Amino acid sequence: MAASPILPMAAHVALCALLYVALTVARAPAVWGLGRRGDGSNPFAALEPRIGANLSNQFEWPLFFHVACVLLLLQGATGPLVIGLAWVFVAGRVLHSAVQVFTGNVRLRGLVFTVNFLAVLALWALLLLP
Template sequence: MPHPLIAPMAAHVALAAFLYALLTFARAPAIWGIGRRSDGSNPWARFEPRISANLSNQFEWPLLFYAACLVLLQSGTSQLSLVLAWIFVLGRVLHSLVQILTSNVRLRGVVFTVNFLAVLGLWAIVALHPSQNH
């Protein structure tokens, strides 16, 4: 049975893979001509830059999520660290939805703050208990 922290990590990888597929779909009319409107325009043109920006975001703050999880895989995982890992992943999904489907920067900031705090919580666990099983 895999370590419990593998599941939230894999879920985030699945989110990134989904975003790559979504970006390919959104670019298809412009790049391959698949799905163009009758006037030749791309029906997904307004979403493509948002998807691209969100995909890029998946390789910024999440890097610190993975680093904390890898340390915790070696030093021990508490129930709190698992909860924080899942809060992070669910927050990333919400962040993606807000960034891609809306232009509400304030809401996106609130959702990001949840992600930010979850990762800081993971790092607090790492820093306070580096070699104990929790």
């Protein structure tokens, strides 16, 4: 399993699970009253929509990452380049999540997304090369 994109794929799944947990915690004051401030407000009100938006993003472009990885696995193409690109993608998704959730820096978010975008395009290019 060390020489396959399964680990990076699992890491992305773990990131999604972490985002679901974060979203649940961020919504807890509003939904269950857990963690409300003394005035009844939600201390995570500013983060909740950012976490939700980021979680939605995990099911857009990353879909092409997972499909490419599965197809590469089926072809037996699991060399260092594939594994490296898969980890670049995952690292980029983690950075993208951090930037989107904790900052309003759209320029930086776009730059980080470009890394993810190019890693997935490269995986697809490897699929299409003879």
